Amino acid sequence: MTSQDNELDKIRKLCDQAGMKLTPQRLEIFKELLSHEDHPSAELIFTKLRERLPTISLDTVYRTLASFDELGIIKKLNISNARTLFDTNIEQHHHFICTKCKRVEDIHWPDFDKANLPESVSALGSIQTRHLELHGICNQCLNKKNKG
Amino acid sequence: MTSQDNELDKIRKLCDQAGMKLTPQRLEIFKELLSHEDHPSAELIFTKLRERLPTISLDTVYRTLASFDELGIIKKLNISNARTLFDTNIEQHHHFICTKCKRVEDIHWPDFDKANLPESVSALGSIQTRHLELHGICNQCLNKKNKG
DNA sequence: TTCCTGATTAGGAATTATTCTTAATTAGGA
DNA sequence: TCCTAATTAAGAATAATTCCTAATCAGGAA
Ligand SMILES: [Mn+2]
Ligand SMILES: [Mn+2]
Ligand SMILES: [Zn+2]
Ligand SMILES: [Zn+2]
Numbered sequence: 388m389t390s391q392d393n394e395l396d397k398i399r400k401l402c403d404q405a406g407m408k409l410t411p412q413r414l415e416i417f418k419e420l421l422s423h424e425d426h427p428s429a430e431l432i433f434t435k436l437r438e439r440l441p442t443i444s445l446d447t448v449y450r451t452l453a454s455f456d457e458l459g460i461i462k463k464l465n466i467s468n469a470r471t472l473f474d475t476n477i478e479q480h481h482h483f484i485c486t487k488c489k490r491v492e493d494i495h496w497p498d499f500d501k502a503n504l505p506e507s508v509s510a511l512g513s514i515q516t517r518h519l520e521l522h523g524i525c526n527q528c529l530n531k532k533n534k535g
Numbered sequence: 536m537t538s539q540d541n542e543l544d545k546i547r548k549l550c551d552q553a554g555m556k557l558t559p560q561r562l563e564i565f566k567e568l569l570s571h572e573d574h575p576s577a578e579l580i581f582t583k584l585r586e587r588l589p590t591i592s593l594d595t596v597y598r599t600l601a602s603f604d605e606l607g608i609i610k611k612l613n614i615s616n617a618r619t620l621f622d623t624n625i626e627q628h629h630h631f632i633c634t635k636c637k638r639v640e641d642i643h644w645p646d647f648d649k650a651n652l653p654e655s656v657s658a659l660g661s662i663q664t665r666h667l668e669l670h671g672i673c674n675q676c677l678n679k680k681n682k683g
Numbered sequence: 684t685t686c687c688t689g690a691t692t693a694g695g696a697a698t699t700a701t702t703c704t705t706a707a708t709t710a711g712g713a
Numbered sequence: 714t715c716c717t718a719a720t721t722a723a724g725a726a727t728a729a730t731t732c733c734t735a736a737t738c739a740g741g742a743a
Contacts (some may be wrong), residue, residue, distance in 0.1 A: 505642075
């Protein structure tokens, strides 16, 4: 059993539990997501997918990604005010964002994930998730600067 | 000398340093920002401002807020994929965001601001700012739920 | 099988936040 | 006063996302 089969089992179960049909479109969007390790946009998924599924519509991609987000299969990100990105990695992690080239890299920091929040925070409400954004200049952009 | 005079001095100096004229529009937008302790949108500033400056244009508000952001007078926030919010508080701080009502509250956590980042992070590039987003349900929404 | 029903989709129109274009206005310096 | 560069108002344009609707699909009942 390949790792993809494993993932396909997962989506079948999740759709079933949610009472959502696993249509060919949903299945293909899911498979396309599997081939992206990073943070694709709906537009990118749509464009790639159209190569082998020419009749897919952008609306279906948006709708399906929203459903997948609700099911917890992917995560919608709000890290730029341009297009929404989707995270194919649902493990708890954070992000580094290059202010020059907008590159988004995963950051893992389990010690921080476990750290207690200040007391003043619990006074605001019930906290469910924490997400750290580190902004700066990535190495690639730093190199360009030094050379150019 | 009132606290507002103090702030007005600040904007005069900053505009001067940046070689940017302090036009009546920019001054009024700045004064309007002073009256918002929270995270107003460009639209809100525009609407409020139009009451006493009926000819102001939305474009000028957007342009000026972008300039103020570049000068470091305010901070553009990307916490939702709806309208951009601007932070009138430029001191280092973080945010709690209610997933129900979209309320945005400031969080101060100086110990975290001083904490060293993991080594793997410095390998990605040069970090300039850190911004933590805590997502959850605010007390007001929790109360509504219990009552309703 | 055939019919019915509800879910889903494709396609395009609509929405909406933001930016762009352009002509008019402003203010300061020669 | 005249010139020039910066800035503005107004509305058009852009672009990401959502909405609308008719067509398609799939599963169950008859
Ligand atoms: Mn990620
Ligand atoms: Mn704030
Ligand atoms: Zn970069
Ligand atoms: Zn709330």
